[in-house]
Amino acid sequence: MSRRFDAVVVGAGQAGPSLAQRLSAAGRSVALVERKLMGGTCVNTGCIPTKSMVASAYVAHMARRSGDYGVSTGGEVAVDMEGVWKRTRGISERSRTNVESWVAGMPNVTLIRGHARFESAHALRIGDDVIEAGQIFLNVGARASTPAFPGIDSVPYLTNVGVMDLKTLPRHLIIVGGSYIGLEFGQMFRRFGAEVTIVERSDRLLPREDEDVSAAIVEILEREGIALHLGAECIELQGKAGDVGVIARCADPRMEIRGTDLLLAVGRRPNTDDLGLDKAGVETDEHGYIVVDDQCRASIEGIWAMGDCNGRGGFTHTSYNDYEIVAANVLDGEPRKIADRIPAYALYIDPPLGRIGLTEHEALQRGYDVQVGVRPMARVGRAIERGETQGFMKVVVDAQSERLLGAAILGASGDEAIHCLLDVMYADAPYRTVAHAVHIHPTVSELLPTTLQDLHRVSARAS
Numbered sequence: 001m002s003r004r005f006d007a008v009v010v011g012a013g014q015a016g017p018s019l020a021q022r023l024s025a026a027g028r029s030v031a032l033v034e035r036k037l038m039g040g041t042c043v044n045t046g047c048i049p050t051k052s053m054v055a056s057a058y059v060a061h062m063a064r065r066s067g068d069y070g071v072s073t074g075g076e077v078a079v080d081m082e083g084v085w086k087r088t089r090g091i092s093e094r095s096r097t098n099v100e101s102w103v104a105g106m107p108n109v110t111l112i113r114g115h116a117r118f119e120s121a122h123a124l125r126i127g128d129d130v131i132e133a134g135q136i137f138l139n140v141g142a143r144a145s146t147p148a149f150p151g152i153d154s155v156p157y158l159t160n161v162g163v164m165d166l167k168t169l170p171r172h173l174i175i176v177g178g179s180y181i182g183l184e185f186g187q188m189f190r191r192f193g194a195e196v197t198i199v200e201r202s203d204r205l206l207p208r209e210d211e212d213v214s215a216a217i218v219e220i221l222e223r224e225g226i227a228l229h230l231g232a233e234c235i236e237l238q239g240k241a242g243d244v245g246v247i248a249r250c251a252d253p254r255m256e257i258r259g260t261d262l263l264l265a266v267g268r269r270p271n272t273d274d275l276g277l278d279k280a281g282v283e284t285d286e287h288g289y290i291v292v293d294d295q296c297r298a299s300i301e302g303i304w305a306m307g308d309c310n311g312r313g314g315f316t317h318t319s320y321n322d323y324e325i326v327a328a329n330v331l332d333g334e335p336r337k338i339a340d341r342i343p344a345y346a347l348y349i350d351p352p353l354g355r356i357g358l359t360e361h362e363a364l365q366r367g368y369d370v371q372v373g374v375r376p377m378a379r380v381g382r383a384i385e386r387g388e389t390q391g392f393m394k395v396v397v398d399a400q401s402e403r404l405l406g407a408a409i410l411g412a413s414g415d416e417a418i419h420c421l422l423d424v425m426y427a428d429a430p431y432r433t434v435a436h437a438v439h440i441h442p443t444v445s446e447l448l449p450t451t452l453q454d455l456h457r458v459s460a461r462a463s
């Protein structure tokens with residue numbers, strides 16, 4: 001039997017439910033289709049549970065450092081992994097329940113549980129049901145990529161989903177991939193008490209960041225006893241449960257690491273291979289991302305793609321912003337677009353890395369007349385008082401337009417402090433607006449004006 005709606009939203013991640021609400025408030029009948037957990041990745045297996053685990057790891061770390069602050073915890077610090085798991089699941093489940101009751105309360109919205117697949121450009125099948133609509137909004141997200149490493153079929157491994165379900169501590173966790181997921185889980189499991197080895201293909205961690213940022217992160221992680229193996233190409237997996245091996249055959253010298261557990265953190269792939277996109281004629285790129293224009297419209301009239309599945313973001317805030325862009329265009333006649341978004345993200349190791357705009361390297365490559373200001377966190381009063389002086393802040397300015405091009409704050413509260421620079425970029429104001437601002441003492445942000453008052457020119461050769 002076929003049912004007709006004004007609009008169908010596939011996926012209840014970061015964009016879908018908000019869009020369903022806006023469409024419903026505009027009086028449209030909406031079907032929201034979700035095959036698994038309401039709230040999608042961020043709520044269930046992404047940001048919310050990882051940042052909850054990061055919080056537990058931080059407490060363990062600070063408890064071990066308590067003596068530095070003149071505080072005694074009266075003995076050895078022990079981490080109860082089941083306790084960590086319970087706290088994390090509780091936070092994540094409350095968040096999911098909130099999404100569920102929010103959606104249940106939306107007038108004109110029918111929640112359909114199941115996997116949606118296109119039958120044609122305006123019809124989707126969910127089990128025995130077919131639903132049709134003139135407007136279809138895809139918010140299907142992505143999942144961990146598991147490349148065809150030799151041995152992958154016989155060696156047990158974890159992805160972001162399984163690793164956050166562990167209720168006992170791995171003795172030695174090997175992580176393949178030294179980017180967001182690898183580094184966040186790597187540091188947290190080290191702080192929980194596991195031996196941790198990170199194996200990364202590139203010759204440095206976070207290869208998209210400036211070299212000074214990568215180098216400072218290496219220092220932070222190695223200081224905590226995390227083993228790093230970079231330049232690890234041609235990965236092969238060996239072993240069985242409790243005894244796993246990762247071999248990098250083309251590395252020089254050849255690497256072989258043995259551990260008890262294995263986490264693959266080598267990127268994500270969009271959930272577009274099982275959507276029947278060919279039946280709708282929707283174009284995807286070579287990685288499976290749905291090709292969209294600057295307003296999230298797919299190649300077929302009446303179909304939009306938002307969030308991780310369109311390859312234009314990869315973060316919770318970019319998925320939510322895609323929803324805002326679509327709602328503005330479809331419902332408000334406001335031509336908002338992805339190109340107006342300034343790249344911004346944080347890496348939640350401790351201390352965190354807050355990042356906006358261009359790196360120094362990117363700015364030079366694009367031919368800007370680049371000025372840079374750098375200040376080590378060891379010269380930031382608030383960081384000294386907190387006893388958290390690792391890292392640095394760095395601003396990148398265009399000397400000609402006097403606009404901020406980007407910034408990195410690797411240091412205490414870097415994920416928060418970066419926003420005073422981000423908002424100046426959105427305001428398109430000269431960097432001197434911040435350089436002359438009076439910030440509150442004692443804060444990490446207080447040193448941003450000082451850093452902007454001490455710029456020096458850099459050339460491509462020096463980068």
Ligand SMILES: Cc1cc2nc3c(=O)[nH]c(=O)nc-3n(C[C@H](O)[C@H](O)[C@H](O)COP(=O)(O)OP(=O)(O)OC[C@H]3O[C@@H](n4cnc5c(N)ncnc54)[C@H](O)[C@@H]3O)c2cc1C
Nearest residue numbers: 011013014035040041042046116140141307308314315316
């Ligand atoms: C470990 C980890 C940590 C992260 N930490 C952060 C962070 O700190 N900050 C940050 O900004 N981002 C973080 N991210 C990324 C962030 O989680 C994602 O970018 C975000 O959740 C993507 O949201 P989305 O709306 O695009 O898709 P999702 O949230 O993945 O939602 C897609 C939904 O669609 C459903 N679905 C898929 N196919 C179908 C179908 N055919 N039929 C019906 N339903 C379907 C899925 O079940 C899912 O519920 C993290 C990711 C991971 C894995």
Ligand SMILES: NC(=O)c1ccc[n+]([C@@H]2O[C@H](COP(=O)([O-])OP(=O)(O)OC[C@H]3O[C@@H](n4cnc5c(N)ncnc54)[C@H](O)[C@@H]3O)[C@@H](O)[C@H]2O)c1
Nearest residue numbers: 177178179180181182200201202265266267314346347348
């Ligand atoms: N704090 C955050 O905002 C946050 C946290 C976690 C995840 N995320 C999102 O999830 C996405 C996925 O994260 P991720 O860390 O899995 O992926 P990623 O794409 O950011 O990085 C993958 C890493 O694995 C390495 N790699 C790839 N293939 C390899 C191979 N064959 N052998 C060895 N190393 C290899 C890459 O060089 C890279 O460093 C991120 O891009 C981001 O969008 C965000």
